[in-house]
Amino acid sequence: MPKPAKVDEMNAVLEELSSQHLKGKVRALRLSLMALLTGGHILLEDIPGLGKTTMALAFAGALGLSFGRVQCTSDLLPSDITGLSVFDRTEGRFNFIKGPIFNNIVLIDEVNRAMPKTQSALLEAMEERRVTVEGVTYRLPEPFMVLATQNPVEQVGTYPLPESQMDRFLIRTGIGYPPEEVEKGILRQGSIRDEILHIPPLLQHDDLVEAIRAVREQVYVGEKVTDYIYAIIKATRTHPLVQTGLSTRGGIGLVDVAKAAAYLHGRDFVAPEDVRDVVHAVCPHRLIFRPEHEGVDKEHVLNAILKEIPLPLT
Template identity: 45%
Template sequence: MSQPELPIPTVSERCQQVLDAVSGVVVGKRGALELVLAGILAGGHVLLEDLPGLGKTLTARTFAQALGVEFRRIQFTPDLLPADVTGSSLYDQRTHDFTFRRGPVFTNLLLADEINRTPPKTQAALLEAMQERQVSVEGETHLLPTPFHVLATANPIEYEGTYPLPEAQLDRFLLRVSFGYPESEEEFDVLRRRMSRRQEEARVAPVVDPATLVAMQRSLEDVAVEDSIGRYVVEVVRATRSDQRVLVGASPRGSLALLLLARAKAVLDGRDFVVPEDVKDVVVPALAHRITLRPEMWLQRIDPAQVVAEALATVPAPASAALPTYTG
């Protein structure tokens, strides 16, 4: 039995309840948490890239609890094999046949912890799961459950012994989010809450369930995007390709990611239409990890986020109220 259609105001209210529950554990990062939820709402995968100890793993686990979905974690290490992620066929002596034993990727929310510490072969095993929502083992295809999302963490330091994600896999992440250090009062609030609950682990009650989450994701199709906004998205992405500091600009997949995230941002704000501000709010997380700078730019400490922000500034925001032609 399919979940009934949810109106946009209801979806927005549920999203705020999820954010309130997660914010009760992850302190002072409301903006970053909104981006993570927008990525999940848009049906994508999220890369959490930041320094150790800033709450990346805690964020993934708490979102799984608030969304009421099954959660599993894989600690990526240099000796991790593809079968450790996808599963493998084992010989059953009772039936004298091989049976497939599912790996941890068969879940709703998968935390790929320190994904850049595993070899490319294992990263590639996760790539099919992220893109196709399925895994292939010994010629057989196994579908993953719905919903399925990957929240991967990566450290921007300690590159020795790591395997940087190839551009093809980075492009599969709908957005990249960083938390940054908390303010002084926020950091004290972390200590105060830890002393108050008198235990290490913090748990939150489920706000929704998997079926409701899928219905919330389907509601994004009701968010209107007028032609001027669509062309604005395209021009912003094209501006990253024409920048002289960029070796490879964002692909059309980046345009789709920007569109989907703008839709999700509109829903979080309780609207059934996208405005230019929605695009501006998500453009850096959606595109910064999709561009490759020229080698000499790294020596000048040019940040891809800075390049995307400057590309956005060169494109005038639309002001028309034209109806979207795709509805015709």
């Protein structure tokens, strides 16, 4: 079976990162890479101090990508993200100073602390992949990925992302505490933030671009898998607890991430289990439950749905 292009390199990066620098974050790393490969964005929802920033830094460094960071506060303005024009007296004209968003990987920390105006500017940039400032449109670099974090516990002084905005994130996931042994090791070694700043790039930029193209063009989604995905989407739409099920954009996202998963498995076609494995990353934040069932765990409902739909084996 022919392997899609550059898959070994990608897996090598994952392997190197998760075994050397970011122990116990395999899942989050993998999902981040999938998001990057499909051109989507990822929302990390977890309490502070579990290494979200460290992971983003290491990720960007290992892939040889530029990294920008925005710490959101309630007085953050859109121009703090996109950049603004500054008058240059010597040259006698305005020069555009690019904001942190003009990087390959942008970490938006605590996105729910920014006010809605800033949030929507950011989300627009994520969707359009370009920024228009003072009538001039600037293209964002390629590849481009936003890695936003959100603290699910604190509620005071936050502007939680509405569900419609959540839909813009391809993947939402947590990081979780590292396993006991790994955490003990981390405690012994101390923070590795400095070390991470010096990770040599493990990948050429062209390789990454080629891998992204391979995921988009070489990985095949067959009829059976499409049927399976459609069955899942339909089940979320007709489920009695759910008010709004997966949108078509959600379905497309599911296909994209499943393609990336298949790619990372070294296959040039999607198997149903690829889809099933990424459902929990792609779907829950897109489901809107009926008001009377808001407290129900979305993962549980999804699990129940997945159990009902058999994997197509033949």
